[in-house]
Amino acid sequence: GAGVSQSPSNKVTEKGKDVELRCDPISGHTALYWYRQSLGQGLEFLIYFQGNSAPDKSGLPSDRFSAERTGGSVSTLTIQRTQQEDSAVYLCASSLGFGTGVETQYFGPGTRLLVL
């Protein structure tokens, strides 16, 4: 596709359930990022992939959060035993992955997660 796509666009779940969020980056982009956008908090970095490896997982808030990337393309963010404080918009971004300072990160539209 032309841009980063994410699915589902909206997800409502009950507290304690597991959820999986999917990101399809721009074709050819080797770098992939997950961010979380909460009300009043701005975007918070979660995890960075270069290819299928995740050299930086420093933003994952707890061990309930995990992510993987396969084939250097699609990534899945999994939240286990969801809590109400997990409610947020989860944004995925991709970039060429050359690691230059001015490299543009292109964002998807996000998945809006609501935990009841």
Place this chain on the structure above:
Amino acid sequence: QKEVEQDPGPLSVPEGAIVSLNCTYSNSAFQYFMWYRQYSRKGPELLMYTYSSGNKEDGRFTAQVDKSSKYISLFIRDSQPSDSATYLCAMRKTGANNLFFGTGTRLTVIP
């Protein structure tokens, strides 16, 4: 204290006004500075990026960086209703890959 501070607004201006949006930061390791625009229920899109202190102009938009004061600005001239969005500043440290974002300023341009 957050590493990047941004006034959340909201900011409301009449069409044609000059808009000034600002962020401050506390960590001198930030070397790359960006402004993103985010429309409602959409992902952020990059507007401008700068590396060094000084000004960078692109059409109606001017990005300004003052590293000595740890202060960055985005100016929008001749603002249009289509500029109504949330504007996010973002920064990146040398050697790092992730971006640090401000909370965003919601701007409304009134026709």
